[in-house]
Amino acid sequence: MKSNCMHLAVPAGDLETAKTFYCDVLGCKTGNSEAGRWVDIDFWGNELTLHQSEEQLPNVRHDVDMGAVAVPHFGAHLPDDEFQALKARIDAAGLEYLDKPYRRFVGDEYEQETFFIKDPNGNVLEMKSMVNPELMFK
Incomplete structure (x- = not known):
């Protein structure tokens, strides 16, 4: 299944x-x-x-191409229009990005825009929009 x-x-x-x-x-x-x-x-x-809960998860940073990212984290891959609308809602709510929107792998088949944000309990979310989502797991 x-x-x-x-x-x-x-x-x-x-x-x-x-x-x-x-x-x-x-x-x-x-x-x-x-x-x-x-x-x-x-x-x-x-x-x-x-x-x-009372507890929050501790976050550490791991080095990747765009710098040191928070781990653990989770998120979703969104179509670009939904990704841009999400950024607009975050901005309208006056929230701060943990890591501001950034383009990774520019010109590569894995090109994407990504950002990191914390929820109210400190859980870290990474949201992405892939240029070629169909190639992610080829």
């Missing part, structure tokens, strides 16, 4: 604050939930479960 839906559960801090960020800023929708404990988020077709 093959599925194209990934499930990821992360500590979210205060659920209401997290839901506001993921739904109102990023544009995601909620799914199943258990009040005060967890909520499922439709994260571009993937199931992201936000758990009420």
Whole structure:
């Protein structure tokens, strides 16, 4: 059996604050939930479960071509129009990028625009728009 839906559960801090960020800023929708404990988020077709928590994940930086990026992180690959609309929503909300939008691998088949942002609990998200998404796993 093959599925194209990934499930990821992360500590979210205060659920209401997290839901506001993921739904109102990023544009995601909620799914199943258990009040005060967890909520499922439709994260571009993937199931992201936000758990009420006290703890935050520690982040470290690893060197890559664009500099030192935060690890761990997760995110989504978006069509360019959705990626640009997401950047506009982030800017309209007055949020700061952890790592500002950057073009990687310019002129290469893997060319992409990417940025990093933290959610209210410190989870790091990397959002991408690939020029040639069909070549990602050739």
